[in-house]
Every structure is written in C-alpha cells, then in structure tokens.
Amino acid sequence: MNSDLTVEIGSLHLKNPLMTASGTCGYGDELEDYFPISRLGAIVSKSLTLKPKKGNEPPRITEVSCGMLNSIGLANIGVQRFISDKLPVLKRLGAEVIVNIAAKRADDYVSLAEIVAGLPEVKGLELNLSCPNVKEGGLEFGSDIAALGRITDLVRRVYPEVLIVKLTPNVARIGEFAKAAEGAGANGVTVANTYVGMAVDIYRRTPKIRSITGGFSGPAIKPLTMAKVFEVHNAVKIPVIASGGVFGWQDAVEYLIAGATAVELGTVLFRIPDASTGILDGIQSYMVREGLESLRELIGSLKANLDRMPHK
Amino acid sequence: MELSQVLGTRSLGGNLFITRFRSPNIAFAVLPGQFVMVSFEGVLDPLLPRAFSVCDVSGEDVFLFYAAIGKGTRMMSELRAGDMVTMNGPLGRGFPDVSAGKMVWIVVGGSGMAVVPLLARRLNRRDAKFEIFSGARTESHLVHFDGISTRDATDDGSKGYHGTVVDLIKESFQKDKPDKLFACGPTRMLEAVQSEFGGTVPTYLSVEAPMACGMGFCQGCPIRIAGGEGYYLACKDGPVFRSDEIDFGMGGDSE
Numbered sequence: 001m002n003s004d005l006t007v008e009i010g011s012l013h014l015k016n017p018l019m020t021a022s023g024t025c026g027y028g029d030e031l032e033d034y035f036p037i038s039r040l041g042a043i044v045s046k047s048l049t050l051k052p053k054k055g056n057e058p059p060r061i062t063e064v065s066c067g068m069l070n071s072i073g074l075a076n077i078g079v080q081r082f083i084s085d086k087l088p089v090l091k092r093l094g095a096e097v098i099v100n101i102a103a104k105r106a107d108d109y110v111s112l113a114e115i116v117a118g119l120p121e122v123k124g125l126e127l128n129l130s131c132p133n134v135k136e137g138g139l140e141f142g143s144d145i146a147a148l149g150r151i152t153d154l155v156r157r158v159y160p161e162v163l164i165v166k167l168t169p170n171v172a173r174i175g176e177f178a179k180a181a182e183g184a185g186a187n188g189v190t191v192a193n194t195y196v197g198m199a200v201d202i203y204r205r206t207p208k209i210r211s212i213t214g215g216f217s218g219p220a221i222k223p224l225t226m227a228k229v230f231e232v233h234n235a236v237k238i239p240v241i242a243s244g245g246v247f248g249w250q251d252a253v254e255y256l257i258a259g260a261t262a263v264e265l266g267t268v269l270f271r272i273p274d275a276s277t278g279i280l281d282g283i284q285s286y287m288v289r290e291g292l293e294s295l296r297e298l299i300g301s302l303k304a305n306l307d308r309m310p311h312k
Numbered sequence: 313m314e315l316s317q318v319l320g321t322r323s324l325g326g327n328l329f330i331t332r333f334r335s336p337n338i339a340f341a342v343l344p345g346q347f348v349m350v351s352f353e354g355v356l357d358p359l360l361p362r363a364f365s366v367c368d369v370s371g372e373d374v375f376l377f378y379a380a381i382g383k384g385t386r387m388m389s390e391l392r393a394g395d396m397v398t399m400n401g402p403l404g405r406g407f408p409d410v411s412a413g414k415m416v417w418i419v420v421g422g423s424g425m426a427v428v429p430l431l432a433r434r435l436n437r438r439d440a441k442f443e444i445f446s447g448a449r450t451e452s453h454l455v456h457f458d459g460i461s462t463r464d465a466t467d468d469g470s471k472g473y474h475g476t477v478v479d480l481i482k483e484s485f486q487k488d489k490p491d492k493l494f495a496c497g498p499t500r501m502l503e504a505v506q507s508e509f510g511g512t513v514p515t516y517l518s519v520e521a522p523m524a525c526g527m528g529f530c531q532g533c534p535i536r537i538a539g540g541e542g543y544y545l546a547c548k549d550g551p552v553f554r555s556d557e558i559d560f561g562m563g564g565d566s567e
C-alpha cells in the first residue's frame with residue numbers, strides 16, 4: 001500500500017512535496033527531456049523580471065567543496081516572453097506552475113504580480129526577496145523586515161492566489177522575517193535562497209567569479225538551512241518550503257521532519273535532472289517502512305526539547 | 313543519460329589520458345564536436361559533472377581524451393575497469409557537416425585534439441578532405457593519435473613549424489585556402505583564429521566555458537553574442553559557434 005504524499009500550501013494542493021528551485025532547471029520545460037515533469041508537485045520558474053535581463057558577466061559559477069557559487073544575475077527572458085513562449089508548453093506537459101518574480105522596486109513587484117494574476121495556468125507566486133547577486137534581486141527588501149512586510153502586503157492586495165515569500169538566509173533572525181511575511185498575508189515561505197560566499201584563485205590571487213561574492217548552494221549548505229527551516233517552522237503557522245542542498249531522499253525526509261511541508265530541488269538537478277524520481281521512491285518506501293500513512297504525520301515531527309537550544 | 317562502465321584507461325604521457333567507457337546510447341547518437349557531462353557515482357566532491365568532448369566511438373564504446381588537471385579529471389584517470397560513472401549526453405551543437413570533395417582545415421591547440429578522431433571519421437565517411445594543424449608550446453606538449461597525421465607548430469621550434477599554429481596557417485593561406493576552418497583549443501587561440509581568418513573563410517570555433525549543468529539549466533556558461541546584446545549559452549547554443557556569431561569580450565548588464 002502507498003502512503004499519502006499530498007501536501008497543501010494555502011489553497012494549493014500538491015500531489016507530492018517535491019518542487020524545483022527557481023533558476024536551476026531553466027524554465028522547467030527543458031526537464032521534460034529527462035522525465036515527465038507532471039510528476040513533480042510543482043515547477044517554480046526562473047526569477048522573472050519585467051524586462052528581459054542579460055545577466056552578469058562571466059565567470060558566473062565555480063565549484064567549492066560539496067557546493068557551488070553562482071552569480072547569474074537573474075538572466076531571464078522577461079515575464080512577457082515567459083507567458084507567451086514557455087507557459088503554454090508547461091501547461092501542455094501537465095506541470096503545476098509557480099512563477100517566481102524579482103524586481104528592484106516595490107512598484108515592479110506589484111506590476112509583475114498583476115500581470116501573472118489573471119493567468120489560470122499559474123497556480124502560485126514566489127516572491128524572490130533574496131537574490132544575493134543583483135540589486136534587482138530584492139535582497140535589500142529581503143534583509144529589511146519592514147520592507148519585506150510592505151512588499152508582501154502590496155503584492156497580496158493584487159494577487160489572490162497562493163503567495164509564497166522566498167527568504168534570504170543572510171540575516172540573523174530569519175524567524176522574524178517569516179513572521180513579517182505571514183503577517184502581510186503570505187500563504188507560505190521558502191527557506192531559503194543561497195548564502196553569500198566567496199572563493200579565491202590562489203595562483204592568480206583573483207576571485208573565482210567575476211562579482212567576487214556569489215550565492216553558495218549545494219549539499220554543503222544543508223545543515224545551515226536545516227537550522228533555518230526549524231527556526232521558521234517554530235516561528236510561523238504557514239507552511240515552510242525548504243530549499244538548500246537536497247541531493248537524496250534522506251535530505252528531503254530530514255527537512256520534512258524539521259518542519260518543511262515541501263522541498264525544492266536545486267543544484268542537484270545540474271547533475272541528476274531526474275532526481276525527483278528517486279527521491280519520491282525513497283520517501284514512499286521510508287513512509288511504508290515507518291508505518292506512516294500520510295506525510296502530515298511526518299511534517300514537523302521532530303522529537304526535541306526546545307529548552308536545550310542555546311539560542312532560540 | 314546513462315550509467316557507463318569504465319573499460320580501461322591508457323596514459324598518453326604527461327597528464328594526458330584516454331578512458332574507454334561502455335556507453336551504447338551515447339556512442340550511437342553522438343556527432344563530432346558534441347560533449348558529455350560525467351559524474352562520479354556516490355561522490356559529492358567533486359559535486360558537479362565535468363564536461364568532455366567525445367573523442368571517438370567504437371561500436372558501443374565511447375572514448376574520452378583529457379588532461380588530468382584537477383580533482384575531477386584526476387579522479388577519472390584513476391578509475392578502474394568495472395567502475396561506473398554517469399554520462400549525460402550527447403549534449404550541445406557540434407561541427408557542421410561537410411560535403412564530398414570539400415577541404416576542411418582543423419586547427420587544434422593542446423587538448424583541443426580531443427575533438428579530432430570522431431570528426432576525422434565523419435569527414436572520411438563524407439569523402440571530404442581535411443588537414444589538421446596542431447599547435448603547442450613544445451614538442452612534448454603536442455598530442456598525436458595513431459593513424460591521424462598532423463602539421464605541427466611549436467612555440468619553441470622543437471617540432472615542426474617554429475611559431476604559433478595561427479602563424480602556420482597564415483603562411484599556408486598564401487598558397488591555398490580551405491572551404492571551411494574548424495578550431496578547438498584555448499580561448500586565446502580561438503580569438504586569434506577568429507580575428508585572422510573569420511572574415512576570409514567560413515570558420516567554426518569550439519568554445520569552452522565553466523559549466524555546471526551542460527543542459528541550459530543554470531545560465532552559468534554565457535558567450536557574448538557578436539555585436540549585439542546578451543549571451544548565448546555555450547552548452548546549449550554551442551559549444552561550436554560560427555566565428556561571426558560570437559565575441560570573446562564581456563558585456564553583461566551594466567547597472
């Protein structure tokens with residue numbers, strides 16, 4: 001017998017907790033070469049901006065131990081071309097689409113949300129308030145609690161469907177940011193975007209990527225993001241979507257136990273584009289082995305005495 | 313994407329190796345100039361797959377030719393027969409086809425030789441004619457494959473023409489010109505080929521860029537569009553570009 005893997009984020013019903021992470025599978029349709037994307041809980045688009053963006057000058061990426069740094073600079077085709085060229089393909093392939101948006105100004109977040117609001121193919125919006133690599137990425141808003149609350153509120157007024165705020169981990173008390181998003185009406189929070197990181201070429205004595213610092217992702221960040229997911233889970237009632245270093249099914253289960261309702265797959269897709277297939281099988285077998293009928297029994301089931309935490 | 317078994321590795325001296333894999337789907341489908349992304353089973357460091365041109369095929373087998381210069385390539389050179397890797401490919405756009413009787417000059421620098429054997433096979437099948445110009449710093453840096461003859465150039469004159477391979481071609485151009493020019497090697501060599509010959513002969517360049525995915529997923533491998541705005545992706549739009557399609561300069565968002 002199979003266990004029930006469905007989850008809910010606000011009114012959004014997902015067939016399973018696996019989503020793609022923004023910017024790690026093109027626009028999502030490219031994944032179909034490797035497996036049927038209709039099997040995913042949801043596809044999250046690359047961060048879309050009002051106008052197309054070329055992105056940062058190379059080199060944009062470098063590998064570090066068990067992870068990577070990127071400074072893509074939100075290179076994307078712009079919201080309009082996404083809607084005309086990509087959305088129909090994603091719909092035909094049967095994908096559940098969540099659109100991720102990024103902007104430099106509060107007004108632009110609102111304009112983007114208005115453009116997306118009328119589209120029946122789009123099931124939700126993820127606000128990128130956390131890109132470490134460009135001014136447009138919203139990090140300025142994302143690391144200022146009041147600004148984050150204000151933008152979430154403005155978007156909430158024009159966007160009636162499921163609204164998710166993607167948080168930056170580069171702050172001291174991420175729980176407070178999650179509370180601000182919740183207070184402004186977000187239906188969920190994604191924890192988290194990449195960490196600011198850096199790597200140096202010791203022979204040339206130059207930074208390994210052109211923007212000097214970049215976003216650190218991959219298995220190396222998983223314990224860091226695990227702690228943030230747990231912190232946010234304890235701070236808010238809305239669902240938490242974990243994003244950080246998932247490679248195997250065990251990583252996904254670990255996040256679910258720590259309080260995540262869904263899990264995004266990012267860097268792993270560069271190496272294993274069909275990773276979701278193995279991870280789903282792994283979660284399913286684990287559930288059966290552990291005698292769990294529904295993911296609801298697993299989510300946030302960590303057995304721990306919070307009083308033992310040195311700083312809560 | 314296939315799990316490929318290592319059949320064996322041959323050292324070609326220095327840090328150069330050829331590894332043979334059983335990889336039937338890729339062997340069947342690959343075109344000259346296309347590449348594969350190789351990742352190591354159960355290993356998280358190196359984390360990302362590594363890009364290699366498919367050097368040659370034989371039946372169900374694929375040969376990769378590489379310089380062991382870092383973590384991933386060294387690990388590859390130490391694989392034993394029977395070990396498994398995951399190979400994603402064939403990826404990207406390779407060299408254009410050539411019709412019978414036409415002459416192609418192939419310019420290679422260093423481990424750029426990796427693309428030659430498979431390319432030579434196809435050109436022979438097409439009854440096209442070709443010549444290979446191979447450049448390196450010294451004789452010991454020149455790469456030779458059995459049965460493939462090259463016209464060599466070395467910076468120090470220790471073998472063949474004394475000078476760069478680009479100079480050698482410039483000289484040869486005074487007597488003769490090919491119908492097409494293909495180039496694979498370090499970016500500096502590609503830039504020289506582009507500026508010297510790009511305007512004279514239809515020229516195709518196989519470029520390299522750091523790659524995380526090889527599939528167009530990450531936007532990590534931008535190559536500037538010639539004269540225009542924005543970037544191609546080396547992995548998806550290339551790695552082979554017509555010389556007049558690309559610029560080697562910078563050119564991102566300026567703000």
Ligand SMILES: Cc1cc2nc3c(=O)[nH]c(=O)nc-3n(C[C@H](O)[C@H](O)[C@H](O)COP(=O)(O)OP(=O)(O)OC[C@H]3O[C@@H](n4cnc5c(N)ncnc54)[C@H](O)[C@@H]3O)c2cc1C
Pocket residue numbers: 063347358362363364365366377378379380381382383384385386423426427519520521522523551
């Ligand atoms: C389309 C394509 C085809 C390629 N084909 C071949 C081939 O047939 N044979 C071959 O020997 N190599 C080839 N390369 C280069 C090869 O991918 C790199 O040498 C390899 O990724 C290095 O991995 P590593 O773990 O050994 O080195 P690392 O430990 O990752 O790096 C060692 C050093 O090499 C540099 N480096 C890393 N990746 C690249 C890269 N992609 N290009 C240039 N420098 C890099 C690093 O900055 C560092 O200085 C190809 C690259 C591309 C993009």
Ligand SMILES: Cc1cc2nc3c(=O)[nH]c(=O)nc-3n(C[C@H](O)[C@H](O)[C@H](O)COP(=O)(O)O)c2cc1C
Pocket residue numbers: 021022023024046047070072074100128131166192193194215216217218219221243244245246264265266267268530531532
């Ligand atoms: C190459 C690359 C590009 C990314 N682009 C975006 C983006 O456009 N928008 C965004 O919100 N997050 C972006 N991210 C962050 C990922 O969505 C994800 O949150 C982060 O990488 C952590 O997860 P991971 O360790 O599983 O990759 C990007 C990450 C990478 C590696």
Ligand code: FES
Pocket residue numbers: 522523524525526527528529530531532533545546547548
């Ligand atoms: S290597 Fe990822 S897009 Fe080219």
